[in-house]
Amino acid sequence: MATFTLAARVDIELDIRKSRFIGIVMPVTDRAAAMQEIDRMRQAHPNATHVCWALMAGGQSGMSDDGEPSGTAGRPMLEVLRHHELDAALAMVVRYYGGIKLGAGGLVRAYTDAIATALKQAPRIERVAQAELEIGIGYAAEPQLRHWLAQHKYPLLDSHHDALVHLRLRLPAADLEQAEETIRRMASNASIKRTI
Template identity: 35%
Template sequence: MKTISKSYQVELEIKKSQFICRLFPAKDSAEAKEIIRTISTKYNDATHNCSAYIVIDGEAYDDDGEPSGTAGKPMLNVLKKNNLNNIVAIVTRYFGGIKLGAGGLVRAYGKSVIEALSISDIVEIEEYKTYELSFDYFNIKTIEEYIRNYNIIILNKEFSEKVNYKIAIKKEEDIEPFKEKSKKTAKVEFLNNEYLNLNAKD
C-alpha cells in the first residue's frame, strides 16, 4: 500500500483565485477528520476549505460550499488514481473574483492535488501488529536475542524503572512463539495494528 512520507504543500494561482493544497498522512478517519478540522479552523478566512481522504477505515470528501461534485470528489479521484491510502488532501481557496464554472473548478481542484503529489515522497507501507514489551534491565541482552530470532522490529526504546520497547511484527506472522519464549522475562501487551514504512529496517 502506498502513502506519503510526510506533509506537503503547494500553491497555485488560477484566474486570480489562490489554491493551496496541503497533503497529510493519516492512519484512520478520526485522525483525518481532526486534520481537516484543524486546517479549516486555522484558515477560516478562506472562501473554501475542500477536502478528501482515503484511510484504512473509510474514505470521504467535502465540497465545503463549492457546487456539488466540483471540488472534493475530483480531489478524491486523484488520490484513487494514484493508488494512495492513509492520506488527506485539503485545498484552501481564496476567491479572486473570476468564476471558473463547474468544469474549471473540477480541473483546478484536481490539478492542485496532482501538483502536490508531484513533489511528494511516495512510500510503500505494510500492516504490522504493534506491542509494548516491558522487562527488567538485566534481561536486555536476552530479550534482544529473542527479538532477533523471531523477526521482530524494535520501533522505540524507553528506559525508566523498567525497560519498555515498542515492537512490531508483520500482520501475517505469529507473536505467540515469542511470547511463550519470553514469558518468564518480559510482559507483552498488544497495542494496535499500524501501517508502517519499515523497509529500511527489514
Template identity: 40%
Template structure:
C-alpha cells in the first residue's frame, strides 16, 4: 500500500517566481468528495486569485485509485498534471494538492509554469511525515473472567494490541495480530495451557514510516 500523510495533516508552502506568488496547500483526504472540498475551500479563501490549480489521488476499495488534476485556466498541462506527477513521485495516496497563484504581471511561459507548480507542491511536501497502512488479522480469545485481567495485561506487555473486550459468563478478548499462529502460541504461553484463537476479520492500522 502507498504511503499517506497522517490523518488531519496539512502542509503549506509559498513560492515566488517573477513576482507571481504560488501558495501550495497539501492535505490528507480519504475520498474524492473531501479532495474537492479542499479545492473549494482554497477558492473561498482567495477569491481574488486568478488560478487555483489542483491534483489529487485517492484510494478506492477493490479498484484503481482515482487521480484527477485541473489547470484551472492555466495553459493545458502546465499546472495540474505536473502537480499530480509530484504526488505520484512522492509515492503518496489519499492526498490533495492545491496551488493558488497570484499573478505578478510577468508571463512565465509553459516551462516556467510547470516548474513553479511542481516546485510549490514539492516544497510543501518537503519533510512531511508519512504513515503506511498495515493490515492486521483480528482474532478472538475466550477465557474465564478470573484470568481475563491478567491475560489482558500480559498480552499488552508483549506488544499484542487488544482492540476490544466483551464481558459475560466468559470474556472474549479481540486481538489485532500480524501472525495468528504466533499469537496463539503466545496466548498459550501466557495462559499456561492450550489456547484457541478464532478468526474475526481484519483491521487496517496506520503506522509511522521512519525517515
C-alpha cells in the first residue's frame, strides 16, 4: 500500500464558540524534527492554552493532549493522519481558550476539524522509501559514474578523494539492486556499501 506525506506546511484557523484553533500540518523527517517544530510553536504562541500534536513517523509516532482531557485532542488528530494514509507528517493545533467549555465531544470535533481542514489544503506526495549507498571506485570510472548519477537525478550527498573516489548518494530503495549492478559494470572493483 502506498503511503503519502505532505509536500508543504499548511496553517489554518477556526473559531469555535469563542475559542481560536490554529491547525498546522507539515512534513517532518522524524520525531526529533517534530519535537523541534512543536517547541517552535510553543515559543511562537506563549499565551496559548494548549499546543496539542500528533505525529505519524513510522515507529516514532506519538501524540499529546497537552492538558486537554485525555483522548480529546492528540488521538483524534492521529486518527485523521492515519485516515489520510500519511507518514512523516506532523499535525499541531494551538488553542486559545475563549471561555466557553466545549465538552469532550466538542473538543474531539474541534481538533479533528482543525486538522481535516488543514489537510484539505495540503498537497500530498507519495512517499518513496529511500536508501543510501557509499561507493568507492577508481579515478578512471568517476566521469562515467557521475554522468549516470546525473541522468538518474540521484542526489550526491558527499564525495572525497584519496586512493579512490568516494561518493555517497541517495536513491529510491527499489532502485538499489539495479544501481549496484550498473556500478559494478562501470567499475568491476567498486566497493559498494548500503548505509540505510
